[in-house]
Amino acid sequence: MRLRTENLRMVGKLSVVALGMFAFGYAMIPLYRAICEATGINILSLSERQVPGGGKAGKAAQVLLNSQVDESRTITVEFDANVRGPWHFKPAQRSIQVHPGELATVMYEFQNVQNRRMAAQAIPSYAPRQATAHFNKLECFCFNQYTLEPGEKKEWPVAFVIDPRISKDVTTITLSYTFFEVGGQTPAAPETRAAATPAGAGA
Known part of the structure; x- marks a missing residue:
């Protein structure tokens, strides 16, 4: 009888541990997104942010519908790639x-030049910093x-729209990616050079 009681207690403890691990794993995704939003690392697009009454696909379409193309302005978007490992x-x-409000798409090329399988992910960063909230x-x-x-x-591909509400002082945005192997230590988002130019400069 005593042995049975101890076994039941052990099963109960293991059940609590298992439930705790499940709850922690379930909470990791929203926790990760909250940290990313706060630090500016791996910023999610508007299409990935859940809003009341709408899903991801609906939000992506809403961004396009609500974006009026400002043909009076042109922004140069520079693309950068940082390599943290033996790959291209x-x-x-x-x-x-x-133009702000215009949908644009660019491609990034990647090759695993190692003789083994690898899992990896990219971290984006932006310059100037103020462009982060307007780069969807x-x-x-x-x-x-x-x-x-x-x-x-x-x-x-990277498909994006620059919000027309971005400051008119911003004429150049640098989108930089650091690609790192999953399983190692996650690197910090790379520092990119300042990329804001007063409107009309160099004209």
Whole structure:
């Protein structure tokens, strides 16, 4: 009888531990997103943010519908890639020019040059800092982790819209990615050079 009681207590303790681990795992995603929002690391696009009464796809469409293209302004978007490991990673284009409110897409190229499988993820950062809140990514490889076989090549899109409400002083935005292998220590978001130019400068 005593042994049975002890066994029941042990089962109860293990059940509590299992439930606690499940709850912690379930809370990791919103906790991770909250930390990312607070630190500016791995910023989610508006299409990934849940809003009352709307899903991800609906929010992405809403961004486009609510964005009026400002053809009177042009912003240069520069693309940068930081390599933290034995692989190739670069943008297909170094820069493009877009109007605020205009949907644009660029590709990033990646190749695993190792002789083993790897899992990796990208961290984005922006310059100037004030552009972060106005750079809305509708599609981005940085939203997920990826597993690549030895020698495997991939091309991933980044689709984005720059909010027309961005300051008119901002004429250049640098979008930088650091690609790191999952399982190691997560690097901090890279520091990018200042990229704000007074409106009309250099004209």
